[in-house]
Structures are given as C-alpha cells and as structure tokens.
Amino acid sequence: MSPALPFTRPTEPIRSRVAFAAAHVVADPMGENTPGAAAALDWEATMAFRRHLWSYGLEVAEAMDTAQRGMGLDWVTTQELIRRSCAEAAAVGGRIAAGAGTDHLDPKVRSLAEVTAGYEEQMAVIQDAGAQVIVMASRQLAGLANTPEDYATVYGRVLDQVNDPVILHWLGPAFDPALSGYWGSADIDAATTSFLALVAEHRAKVDGVKVSLLDAGHEVALRAGLPAGVRLYTGDDFNYPELIKGDGSHASDALLGIFAAIAPAASTALQALDADDVATYDAIMDSTLPLARHLFGAPTYYYKTGVAFVSWLAGHQPGFSMVGGLQSARSVPHLVTAYRLAGEAGLLPDPELAEHRMNLVLQTAGVQP
Numbered sequence: 001m002s003p004a005l006p007f008t009r010p011t012e013p014i015r016s017r018v019a020f021a022a023a024h025v026v027a028d029p030m031g032e033n034t035p036g037a038a039a040a041l042d043w044e045a046t047m048a049f050r051r052h053l054w055s056y057g058l059e060v061a062e063a064m065d066t067a068q069r070g071m072g073l074d075w076v077t078t079q080e081l082i083r084r085s086c087a088e089a090a091a092v093g094g095r096i097a098a099g100a101g102t103d104h105l106d107p108k109v110r111s112l113a114e115v116t117a118g119y120e121e122q123m124a125v126i127q128d129a130g131a132q133v134i135v136m137a138s139r140q141l142a143g144l145a146n147t148p149e150d151y152a153t154v155y156g157r158v159l160d161q162v163n164d165p166v167i168l169h170w171l172g173p174a175f176d177p178a179l180s181g182y183w184g185s186a187d188i189d190a191a192t193t194s195f196l197a198l199v200a201e202h203r204a205k206v207d208g209v210k211v212s213l214l215d216a217g218h219e220v221a222l223r224a225g226l227p228a229g230v231r232l233y234t235g236d237d238f239n240y241p242e243l244i245k246g247d248g249s250h251a252s253d254a255l256l257g258i259f260a261a262i263a264p265a266a267s268t269a270l271q272a273l274d275a276d277d278v279a280t281y282d283a284i285m286d287s288t289l290p291l292a293r294h295l296f297g298a299p300t301y302y303y304k305t306g307v308a309f310v311s312w313l314a315g316h317q318p319g320f321s322m323v324g325g326l327q328s329a330r331s332v333p334h335l336v337t338a339y340r341l342a343g344e345a346g347l348l349p350d351p352e353l354a355e356h357r358m359n360l361v362l363q364t365a366g367v368q369p
Contacts (some may be wrong), residue, residue, distance in 0.1 A: 005346025072324025
C-alpha cells in the first residue's frame with residue numbers, strides 16, 4: 001500500500017473553477033436499512049463528511065443520485081438531510097446546492113401537471129432551507145412525456161417559479177436506465193437541440209447545466225453552444241480531468257460524484273490550476289482517473305457503493321453499510337480493486353487502517369488474505 005500523499009487544504013477560495021462534490025450519505029449501522037425500508041442515517045458521520053468536503057474548498061451538492069436518491073433515500077429523510085446540511089453550510093460558510101426531483105410521487109402519475117407540482121414541492125423545501133436548486137431529471141416525466149414540448153412545458157413552469165438561478169441536470173441512461181430518451185428523443189443530437197432551446201429561453205433562470213452522459217465529445221460541443229454566462233458542470237466521471245482543464249476556448253466546471261471520493265486530490269489539483277501549474281494539475285487528476293473509471297464502471301448506477309467504501313477505508317465513517325443494503329451491490333473483487341487504486345492514488349490517509357478494514361471485508365466474505 002502506497003503512503004498517503006501530502007494533499008493540501010486551500011488557504012483561500014478556489015478560483016479557477018466552481019467545483020461541487022456530490023456527497024454520499026452514511027447509513028446508521030443499527031438502522032433497518034433493508035431494501036424498501038425508510039432510510040436511517042448516521043447523522044454525525046454524514047455531516048462530518050460534508051465538513052470534510054468544505055474544508056478542502058469544495059462546494060457540496062446535496063441529495064443527488066450520489067446520496068442514493070431513487071435508490072434507498074426516501075423523501076422524508078431527504079428533507080431532513082437538506083435542512084441539516086444547509087445549517088452546517090451556514091455554520092462553516094460553505095456553498096451548497098440540493099437536488100429537487102419527483103421521486104416522492106407515485107411512479108404511475110398520470111399528468112404533466114402532477115410532475116410539475118412534484119418539482120414545486122421539493123423546490124420549496126430547498127429554497128426555504130437556503131440552498132441553490134439543482135433540477136434533477138424525473139423518471140415520471142420521462143415516462144409521460146411524448147415530445148420535446150412536454151419537457152419544455154414542465155421545465156418552463158418550474159423555472160418561472162424559482163427565486164434564484166438553478167442548475168439543470170441531464171442524467172444519462174448509464175446512471176438511470178429509466179431516463180432514456182430524456183428531452184424528447186433517443187437521438188442525442190435531437191435531444192441536445194431541445195435542451196439548448198430550453199436553456200436559451202430561460203437563460204436568466206439558469207446558472208448552469210450538469211451533464212452526466214459520459215461522452216466527452218458531446219460535452220465539449222454542448223458547452224460551446226450554451227448561452228454566454230451559462231456554466232457547464234461536468235458530470236463525466238470518466239473524463240473530468242481534460243474537461244475541467246478545458247481546450248483553450250471553453251472549460252467545464254464540476255459537479256461530480258467522484259469528487260466525494262477524491263476530495264483532497266481534486267482540491268490540490270484545482271489549487272495548482274489556480275496557480276497556472278498545469279503539470280501538477282495533470283499529474284494529480286490523472287492519478288485519480290483509474291479509480292474513478294473503476295468505481296463508475298458498468299452497471300454505473302452502483303458507483304455509490306464504491307464511494308461509500310472508499311470513504312470507510314479512508315476513515316470518514318465507522319462502518320461500511322448503506323441505505324437499501326446497497327453495500328452488497330459490488331463484488332469482493334471489485335472492492336479489492338477499489339482499495340488498490342485508492343491506495344495507489346494516495347487517497348488513504350491511514351494505510352494501516354485501510355489494510356485492516358480491507359482484511360475484515362475479505363475475512364467476512366470467506367477469503368483468506
């Protein structure tokens with residue numbers, strides 16, 4: 001196991017890019033947390049992890065898919081999570097945005113009006129708590145909408161009601177197969193045309209767009225087509241180093257689940273970018289890429305398991321358990337590789353603790369270390 005690398009906390013805000021880490025949640029190991037049960041969280045560890053992210057100068061994206069929205073985190077618990085995290089953000093001066101979706105609705109809602117009302121309900125909670133709104137993709141809307149105009153109708157009504165500019169989230173089917181054909185077409189070019197039209201029409205209400213399609217070429221073209229002043233927050237956990245660095249004309253900001261697992265490295269790399277030290281930025285970010293591509297490998301929507309596992313190995317939480325029992329979603333060989341790659345990237349601050357915990361997993365699985 002490689003020794004931990006000397007990553008540094010910033011002494012001033014990161015300037016070169018806006019960088020959100022989409023944070024996971026820590027399950028209460030004594031909670032029920034079985035598939036279908038209401039989530040029970042370890043609130044102390046969950047909030048401590050957010051303070052860890054803020055301490056490295058990163059913003060927190062709360063209640064996103066990384067926090068298991070639609071995969072175990074129910075709306076009642078989500079509301080408490082948002083309120084607690086916003087209070088923590090205010091206490092430490094950290095920036096926070098939170099996801100508004102429609103996951104509390106019946107999967108078989110019958111009208112676009114019901115979807116709009118669902119968004120409105122969740123946005124009200126987020127705005128009242130003091131966070132920026134991230135408008136997440138809706139499974140119910142994907143199931144009901146037949147045309148790009150259906151999406152434009154719902155999003156138009158939602159955006160007309162927000163207090164401050166929001167982040168629109170385009171989550172691809174690799175992360176959630178139920179979102180295939182979002183924006184009204186399975187053809188990526190047609191969907192992009194509809195999406196850009198929506199953003200242009202509501203430019204004053206859109207801070208930026210988060211794109212999670214794992215297609216670097218598409219992201220480069222999309223960000224060049226955005227209206228002036230609208231940010232592209234990369235959600236590409238396969239290609240983020242080059243997308244954040246940019247091509248000389250445009251660069252992506254970040255809203256990434258992998259930043260929860262590599263926060264010290266990401267922060268140190270962005271500090272180097274602030275200092276125009278591109279070589280150091282490249283070296284650090286590139287060292288994290290094998291871990292990211294492994295954790296987000298197919299089926300990609302189970303990446304949350306790897307994020308929580310690395311957090312446990314790094315000592316940020318007392319146990320490796322997840323809401324919905326999702327700690328079982330990846331195999332032992334997958335976890336072993338995650339352990340090795342996290343160590344090679346210098347992301348395990350206490351290698352002896354990480355080795356001990358990895359051995360516990362192997363022994364529990366019946367594998368002789």
